Structure formats: structure tokens, C-alpha cells
Amino acid sequence: MATRIPPPKRQKIYFKHDKNRPPTPPPAEPAPNVIVQFLSEQSGETPIGDVINVPSDFSRDALELLANKQANEEDDPIPYQFHVRLPDSAMDPNNAGAPTQLVITHSIFEDILSHPKKYFSSEDIIKVYCTPQAVFRVRPATRCSSTLSGHGAAILCASFSPTGKLLATGSGDNNVRLWDLDTELPSHTLSGHRGWVLCVEWEARGRKLASGGYDSEVRLWNPNTGKPLGNALKGHTKWVTSLAWEPIHINPTNPRLASSSKDATVRVWNTANRTLHYTLGGHTASVNVVRWGGAGQGKSGVLYTASSDRTVRIWDADVGKLLFVLKDHAHWVTTLTLNTDFVLRTGPYDHLAKEPSSDAEAQELALKRYNALASTTSELLISGSDDHTLFFWSPFGRNQTGDSVKPITRLTGHQRQVNHVAFSPDGCWAASASWDSSIRMWDGRTGKYVAALRGHVAPVYRLAWSADSRLLVSASKDSTVKIWNLRTYKLHTDLPGHTDEVYCVDFVADKIVSGGRDKKVKIWKN
Template sequence: MATLLPPPKRQKVYHGVPEPEPEPVQPAPNVVVQFVSEDDGKPLAPAVNLPANIPRDALESLVNKLSTTDDDPVPFSFSIAVPGDTSNNGAPTRIVISNSIEKDVLSHPTHDFSPEDIFVIQCSPQAVFKVRPATRCSSTLSGHSSPILCASFSPTGNLLATGSGDCNARLWDLFTETPSHVLSGHKGWVLCVEWDGMERKLATGGHDGHVRLWDPKSGKPIGDAMRGHTKWVTSIAWEPIHINAAAPRLASSSKDGSVRVWLASTTRQLEYTLGGHSASVNVVRWGGGGVGGKGVLYTASSDRTVRVWDANGGKPIYTLKDHAHWVTTLALNTDFVLRTGPYDHTGKKPKSDQEAQSLSKARYDALATSVPELLISGSDDQTLYLWSLFPASGDAGKPKPVARLTGHQKQLSHVAFSPDGRFAASAAFDNSVRIWEGRTGKFVATLRGHVGAVYRLAWSADSRLLVSASKDSTLKIWDLKTYKLKTDLPGHTDEVYCVDFVADKVVSGGRDRKVKIWKN
């Protein structure tokens, strides 16, 4: 029997017009890439032949596989020098690779590159140090006679400040792990302690509605208390050093529904009051972004709103009304660099205010140029919102959240961005910690292990470790490669209210009135 061939395929016709032939997709050209170190120009690996459209993240994975023996991948930034172009103060102009070689280099509008060129990609590691996880308690420091409510390390990591229900704040020396000074003056619980970015002053806020300034070297008060709030002070924020190094101002939020901005370095007088909220203001954050990078104030309130203000004069910019219950916690992706100012992991100290301001500006810009300043707000409605209020493209119009972050089963207690801004972690009264992508708000993982509400979180400076403090009297350090528990730190005899990461030390305090320092 003869084999029957299938009938020829009929051409599809739409309304009498034949279907157009699909345009052939041009394959991306292959290019030869040489990865070199930005520091000394030495090759990190042999030259490789790659498709030009390989994404930036894949380039990073490739460099890590070719050049490092460490298990932990190192984040890199990539750039290509434009040959012969030295218009940048004598230094070669660089093109930063943020998408792919094809998109950023071959398609560059002003510089001609050919796929036949050898592309010398300069690689700069973004985390050149590694924090070791704490495994043991090295010191238990007594002194407070009531529960420890807040703790904050100084920008250099040499000093720790704690505030307590005994109406005192205390300073501790982290080199010797011994008490340094007792700061007495408040007439009620000390609810918040914050260092200025140059480590010259410590500000404390209390149940008595007063804000006080202290000299950390002598432990003496700087002038009288700054009075004006009619109810207790809930939060304090300093003006970033890259905006004002010589005389940073101070903002305080209060249960009385107001935020006050003080001229802390000169007369300690009130500059202006923000009075737009109709209920307790729970958090104030001083951001480094805004129009022209002049700084903005973010405030979160029990009136279910987050408000954004121009820090110069206090003019309202945005009111964000998406939450359905009290907004209790805020975090910025720039929090770490704003807090540590000019002090990075190298330990260099600036010689002048101008140098401190330029160092701080360089650190801030390095983080904020790739992604503009982002805000996360957390609420008792069990959700978080991620906001990009000042995008690089200019005017944002009416602000809409980038993402709504859902999954927690009870109210949020704390949210914190990792120092590199890649991730955010949230803690809640449902005993869990959740990890989210810092730029998109996409859910990454849930960290389970606590058997009580999780009160507080702190990231290590290299963004590889996260520590959580809980009602169950333990601290837990989480490995962000596996999203599993790395180290359990039992030792407190009651609830742990506050925790902070200092270099490779973890400090904690809580209801048992003890400050504990944990080391590797």
C-alpha cells in the first residue's frame, strides 16, 4: 500500500489577509570578556567567551565561580572603561553594567563598541569583609535596676547605649566590655537612645516627654532637657551626616501626635513642629533622599497614615493612607549608611567635618544611585508596604506602593533592611521572621524557630546574618544562605526587648535587666 503524505499545511488567513511571517529573532552576538580587579587591574580569571545578553546577575555568579574559593558569593559591581575618553577629570570614563553588556555597552548612545572588541570588565567587590556568627556569651553586665527597653551601638561600634525603665540611660565600652557612664536626668522610663552620625552626642527620649543630649566622653548632660512634648517621646532621628556634618539637627516623635525638630548642636531650640497627625506618632526617620537630596522626614502614626515631610521647613510632601490599622515601624534601605555616617568597616576616622561629609555622601550615593531611597512601613493590620517615593526618573506623581507584603498572622513589631539594601526582614507577634526582596517586596522565606513573639531584628554589617530577639528569652542567628537557624543563643532569663549587631559582636537586653554581649 502506498504511503500517504499529509496534506500541505494551509496558511492561516485573517479577514482575507494572510498571517504575516514572524520576524526572525537575531541571536545575541558572543563577546570575549576579561574580568579584572578594579584595585590593581590583575585578571581574576582567564578570558571567557559569553553571549552579550547574559544578565548582570549571571556575570556575578560566573565571577564568583571562576575567582573565589569561598562558599559565600561576593557581590560585585561591574564597569567598563571607555578607551581614550578621559573627560572625567583625567580619569577614564566608565560605563556601569546594570543590565547586560548588550544593553549597557554595545547599545550605548555615545560610545562605539564592537562585538569583536575584548571587553575588560573591572570588578569591585561590594562586601570585602565577613562577620563571624556569635556562638557564646562573653559578658553579662549588670547595672540597670529595671527592664532594658532600648539599645543602640555608636557609629564606630566602640560604645553601646542602653535605656531602661529605671529612668537612666547607660554607656558601655565594647572594647573592654565594661560599664562606662550612667546618664541620669529623665524622670520616667528611657524609651529611645540614638547616636549622631559623628559619635559626638547621644540623644535620649523618655516617658517624661523630654529629649536630652549627652556627651559620650564625659557622660555629662549637654544643657537642659529639650521640653515641649506633652506626652512621652516614642522615637528620635538625627539629620544625616552627608547633609549636615557640622551641626546635625534632631527630630523627636511623641505620643502627643507631633514631631519636633530641634537645633541640637547650637541653641537646642525648637526649629519647627510637624502637627499633621491626629494620633500618636510612633516612629520618625530622617532620610537622605528627597528632591535635590536635601533630606526628608518620614513619620508613622496610630492614625493609620505615613507622612513624608520636607526636612527644610517641614512642608508636607505625601500622606500615605494604605494601612488599615496603627503604623508602628518604618525602615529605609539606607538606614545603615545613614546611621554609621563616615565610618565603614575599614575603621578610618575623618579628620574634619568636610571629610566626614564627603565620605558619608560617597557611601550614601553608592547605595542610592543603583536604587533610590526605599521605605517599608509595617502595621498592626499584619501587612507591610514597600514605597519608592523619590524615583530617579523624577516626579512620581501620586505615590503608589511598589508592593504589599502579606503573610504575617499577627501585628508587626519591627522591620529592618539589610545594610546592602537587597533584603528586608520583618518580625511579628506570630513568632516568625519573614525575609523579602528589598527592591521588589517579593516574599523570600519564613524563618521559624521562636516560640514567642519576635520583638526586634538586627543585621550584620555584611548582610549575611540576621539576629532576632524574642519574648521566649532567646536570641537566634539565621543563615541567609539556607534560611535555617545558624545559632541559638539562650541565656537571658526573661523576654529580650532589644538587640544590636556591632562588628562581630551581638548585644542584647531585656526584662531580666542584664546587658549581654555575644561573640564568636
């Protein structure tokens, strides 16, 4: 017998003069107009156009059209992110994790004027900061597409090739393994190290791979064949902590390689004839990080080194001459990032990953990408330390005075040691990860605190940015990988699946790779 559907409930009918008739709700008040000043986040606080009066319920897309019209970019519109900085009087000194700006995701009325704390009213001049966004968008990963076995011990480092076609992982089993990202299958096993592989680094055209490890040796590999390029580069007396290739826009044919070590030295190698070029010996304790930047007066850029002697040193990469010693940290300096890291790492390859036809073309494309980023703010540096703080530096910009460099600002808020810091590819933001289980966001041009990202329940080891600078991914001791929404500063996607601590993570195109103590490589995608 079929189930009978009950008849609809009868609605009581009220007449005009019925005393029991419920009151008619008042009509909604129209959204007020507001006075808006668009400001360029990319060039400090430069106004974009004139101060204008607009309806506060203008949608975010309408604001984008208006900002492009004010900037005379109607023919080639730029995608923007909009935010409003909170006034200093609104800052709560007892709440260090509170955001310092409000992001406009819907409209000024909904996101700014209707905020429960009423930071602004319709009578204020609303200063809207415009941050240019990439013209392409990376899709956030939502699932694990592959779990790759092969390593016999914990995976300690992972790095995508500049084009994103190959992945290199280093492990405690003394091996480097290459993985094909198109098929998500093993490609080659690179054997030769006699100790844990602690770092892997791709040359910016993907023609060579360098690895360093606990055996104090640096090895070079041909990623196409999986064969070593000659014998190991020997000279360090303790384990190798970090590697950095000379930028392609400086040397497109045979870039040199710098290696830092626990033995307190940095060695620069000529990879063409496999000889030692020079040794940097000024540090008095372990050199934890080396970065090869494109700034400075010399034709070969500069080397940045961070050490457990509590200093950051900057060297002329031509001859290894010491330029500056940055002494403001109170404990070991364990991490460094440059606002040019992404363009230096990927060289001539943009989001289309088109292969240059020659070294000259590769150099031209890489130089164009580098200048597009560094010409507006110069090359900026952030150093992180076990003293729970970070320092923001502009060594060749506005804070250089003679032979001394003063930090632009000190970044405070973490309650424990800083594990990792990374600039976004566009240089607009920086993120730091700490043993206090939090991630902190900073303005990439001023160093001002933006927001804290909370969700991990154990120390955060590593961070990676998407190429469009819209997504941040983190790896933690709590065995999870997390993707963060940088509009709301909240968790976007939780990627569980690892069964133990996750030590490394990297992001290329729309793929994320992670590895850790469970000996598994996981590939995540949309």
C-alpha cells in the first residue's frame, strides 16, 4: 500500500485590523555610501586614482573593476585582493593572535562596516589596499592521488623540479629517489651517499640535481639518466646542511653550487670542472642555511648564510668577500628566506613552463622575471631563529647605511623556536612556522604582523606556497598536511593520511607532495 502524503499545514489568515496579527518587519535600511581611497600595496601606500564616493554594498568584483579604472588598467585588467588595515587603537595587546587587517571578500558593507567590533563607520575614509594577484589560479588539493613506497627510512627532504615534471626526495636510507609526476611512478634511485640525505636542490633549468648529506659530501646527478655526474665533491669535514645554485639570470650555462655545513664553512663549487672555487670561513659555528641571491654590486650576486653563531653574513659571490654581518639575533639562526626565492628557483619558467630554446633565451627570461619582482622593493630577507623571533632586512635597499645594515623590523609573536619561514612567490606575504604549533602571516613589504593560522596540534616543520600566492600548505609533527585560506586566515583543507610526523612538503602547479617518518611519499591534488 502506498504511503499517503499528509496535506499541507493550513496557514492562519490575518485581517488588516486583527489584534493578534504579528507586526510587519521594518524595511531593510539601504547600505550607506562610503568614501574610499584605493592604495597600492605593491608600491607602499601610493594612491590609485582619486578619493571617491561609492555605495558600500558594491561587490568585490565591482571594486576590482573600479580599482582597474582608477589605475587606467581597463584594457588589461589586473586581479586584486583587497584588505583594510585596522587602526592602531583597535589592536588588543592581550591578544597577539588577532588579525591586524580585514579582507574584503564580499563588500565593504558586509566585511568592514558590519563587523561586530565596529572598527569603521560610514563617515570614515576607508583606505582599501590593493594587492595584485596572479593571472592564473591554482586549484587547492582535496585528495591523495598516490602513496609511493620505496624509501627504507624517513623522508627528510623533497623538492619539485622547476618545471614540476620530476620530484626528488632524500631519505635516511642514504638514497635520493626521483619520481615522475606525470605518471606518479618511480623514475630512478640515486645511490652513492654513505649517510642520511639531508638536502636536495635542483638547478633552475632542471638539468642537474645536487644532494648533500650526513657523509659530508655533495653529489651531482643527471636526472634524466639517474647517473652521478662524476665523483662526490669532498671537502667538508661535517655534514652538509643546505645547498644553493647560482641563479640562471647570472650564469645560464654552468651555474656554480654553494654548500653549507656543520663545520662552520660554506664552499662554492665550479660544477663544470668539479673543483672548489673558494671557501667562506668567517662563521664560528654551524652554517645552517645558504641562499644565493641576485642583488649586490658584483656580477655574480650575493650569498646569504645563517649560522648557529647567531649571525647572518652576506658575501660578494664573485670572490667570496664579506659585505655585511647581521648580529641582531640572540640565538641560533636556523632559517632564511628571500622575496626572490621562487623566481630564482624556477629561473626562466613561469606558470606555462615553456622550455627556452637556448641558454641566452633562458637568461633573458629569468632576468626579466627577477627584475619584475626585485625592481619595486629590492631583494628582501627574513631570518628566523631559536630566539623565537624573526628579523626583516633590506640589505641593499632602504636600511643600508655605509657598512652596516639595520633590520627594518623585528617580527615577534611566536612562543617557541622558529622552524621555517617562506616568502610567497609574489613577495607580498611571508609565513613562519614554529614549535608553538602555529603559523604566522607577515606583510612581505613592511614586515607587519597580519594574522595567526591555528589548527595544528604539534610543531609545524615546513611551509610551501602555491605559485599564485593564494594558498599556503604546512607540514607538521601531528602527521597532517593542511592548506590555509588566506582570505579568512582559517583552515581550507585538512589532508590527513600520513601515519607519523611529516617532515617535508612542496607545492608545484596544482600538486602537493609530502613525506616524513612513515617512509611514504604522498601526492595530493584536486
